[in-house]
Amino acid sequence: MNPRPMSSKPTTKKASREGSASGEEASKARWDEVSVSTLVPKMRTEGLRAYFGQAEVLKGITLPIAEKQVTAVIGPSGCGKSTFVRCLNRMHEVVPGARATGQVLLDTQDIYHSEVDPVRVRRRVGMVFQKPNPFPTMSIRDNVLAGLRLNGERPDDPDAVVEKMLHRVALWDEVKDILGRAGTGLSGGQQQRLCIARSLALEPEVLLMDEPCSALDPIATARVEELIHELRKAYTIVIVTHNMQQAARVANFTAFFYLGKLIEHDRTDVIFTRPKEQRTEDYITGRFG
Amino acid sequence: MGSLFNQYTRRKLTDVLVRSACVAAAVVALVPLVSVLYYVTVRGIGGINLDFFTELPKPVGEAGGGMANAIVGTLKLVFLACVFGIPPGVLAGVYLAEFGHARFGKMVRFSADVMSGVPSITVGIFVYALVVLSTKQFSALAGGIALAILMLPTVTRTTEELLKLVPESLREAALGLGLPKWRATLRVMLRTAAPGIATGVMLAVARVAGETAPLLFTAFNNRFWSSGLNEPTASLPVNIYTYAVSPYEEWHRQAWAAALVLLLMVLLLNVSARLLVRSRVGAR
Numbered sequence: 318m319n320p321r322p323m324s325s326k327p328t329t330k331k332a333s334r335e336g337s338a339s340g341e342e343a344s345k346a347r348w349d350e351v352s353v354s355t356l357v358p359k360m361r362t363e364g365l366r367a368y369f370g371q372a373e374v375l376k377g378i379t380l381p382i383a384e385k386q387v388t389a390v391i392g393p394s395g396c397g398k399s400t401f402v403r404c405l406n407r408m409h410e411v412v413p414g415a416r417a418t419g420q421v422l423l424d425t426q427d428i429y430h431s432e433v434d435p436v437r438v439r440r441r442v443g444m445v446f447q448k449p450n451p452f453p454t455m456s457i458r459d460n461v462l463a464g465l466r467l468n469g470e471r472p473d474d475p476d477a478v479v480e481k482m483l484h485r486v487a488l489w490d491e492v493k494d495i496l497g498r499a500g501t502g503l504s505g506g507q508q509q510r511l512c513i514a515r516s517l518a519l520e521p522e523v524l525l526m527d528e529p530c531s532a533l534d535p536i537a538t539a540r541v542e543e544l545i546h547e548l549r550k551a552y553t554i555v556i557v558t559h560n561m562q563q564a565a566r567v568a569n570f571t572a573f574f575y576l577g578k579l580i581e582h583d584r585t586d587v588i589f590t591r592p593k594e595q596r597t598e599d600y601i602t603g604r605f606g
Numbered sequence: 607m608g609s610l611f612n613q614y615t616r617r618k619l620t621d622v623l624v625r626s627a628c629v630a631a632a633v634v635a636l637v638p639l640v641s642v643l644y645y646v647t648v649r650g651i652g653g654i655n656l657d658f659f660t661e662l663p664k665p666v667g668e669a670g671g672g673m674a675n676a677i678v679g680t681l682k683l684v685f686l687a688c689v690f691g692i693p694p695g696v697l698a699g700v701y702l703a704e705f706g707h708a709r710f711g712k713m714v715r716f717s718a719d720v721m722s723g724v725p726s727i728t729v730g731i732f733v734y735a736l737v738v739l740s741t742k743q744f745s746a747l748a749g750g751i752a753l754a755i756l757m758l759p760t761v762t763r764t765t766e767e768l769l770k771l772v773p774e775s776l777r778e779a780a781l782g783l784g785l786p787k788w789r790a791t792l793r794v795m796l797r798t799a800a801p802g803i804a805t806g807v808m809l810a811v812a813r814v815a816g817e818t819a820p821l822l823f824t825a826f827n828n829r830f831w832s833s834g835l836n837e838p839t840a841s842l843p844v845n846i847y848t849y850a851v852s853p854y855e856e857w858h859r860q861a862w863a864a865a866l867v868l869l870l871m872v873l874l875l876n877v878s879a880r881l882l883v884r885s886r887v888g889a890r
Contacts, residue, residue: 406782408778408781408782411777411778411781413707436784436785436786437784438784439781439782439783439784440783440784443782443783444778444782446775446778446779446782448775450773450775450776450778450779451779452776452779452780452794452798453776453798454797454798454800463783464783464784464785467780467783467785467789467790467793467794468783468784468785468789512779515779515783516782516783519783519784
């Protein structure tokens, strides 16, 4: 009775991206039995409300986030998608006047409990931002190590860490000979992968990605999406995206937000082929938003 | 067709006129600057020799002598000003940039702006009352404090402005990596803004290095070496003043030489500040 979905993915629209065809039928059968009500959550929000000053931008979100799966958050601009992911590692409150109420469970612990240190939360729940933001004063190598070093840690073998992380984001071959150069000298897509490597160097359990491809060209976007496919074997990923095709391509689960409310959350294939809510259908078919 | 052509000719004419006016204005602005440089160099170069840098002033009537004590004194005063002025200035700038949204921050910012307009002689009197009267002597310490007070607003506002120029996305990146706010501020924000802040600080130092008024009754002057920080201390600007208003020809010559040395010191500071910026750009 273990309902936990395997690391297979919904097959409907993405079959062409699947590497091997063998076992496809079996995993598809298993996937079809998976539903949001039975998945094992790595994180879970309970009645999460977020505010900027007096304005309530999240109006009670209850959403489980499946472990080692990709959950996409979609919705029109201003629906609270970004605020939602920023609440998942307490980055929301960094903005002056911003606050949140409700619960966000990481495993079984409420990260909004008054005694929880937000700094510790952010080390377990990493974040990648919309615009690539490598540190301009640091080399490529030092950018990868930044999270460790700036936190006062001295890895035993920093070179090994750098190589491992850059391999993990498929950037090693492109930069192995220029590790000493400034990270800001790379192309946008390379910079974004460098930033992902920087986050991964802290070995987070969850990786939040806030529109990670919106500043990238289609080729760089494809590389990052491939990377997400790889990363979900080891990490729980939440990705905010404006691009519904991207959600369909990379996510196992999709949550549709509208005006600060969670309208629908289901397997991506269900959301895109037979949504239960009229508003979801209207949005994904491009009738509004 | 004809009218189009006419308008074009007229516009070209206007362009030439306005551009010439701009060039003329630039030349006019350069004239005083270049003539100061030229005049000080011509008048000062004759008084410059090894003795000027190594000897103490000779008594009136005797030829020769130098201003070694004043050169060292100026360096000492500037060093003290840096020690007293830079750390609080930079920290206040960090405060304004990172936490200065509240009413207190606005107050600090306003005071800094007002302070940067306070006449330097006023700062001199203030330090005289505060330090010289309470310690009952003129001293390098008092002079350094006066110069530091003059530097403070510039350093504070420069630091604030340059920290604000650091993209917010870098702060988010740092916080997202689980850095506490103080580490993010220190290791990422301040580090990224550091070359610019260093430039601003050096310009502020160059500015106060030539101040005379606040030193007249704080560091005062000294014909001899001053040991330590608790004695009246000679400085180039005050020496220039003293020597220039004296009736002795030999002293006038030395005042010009001192002016040239001071000018070169300030120039050196300015140039190195600019080189610092360039090396930063070159690293990209």
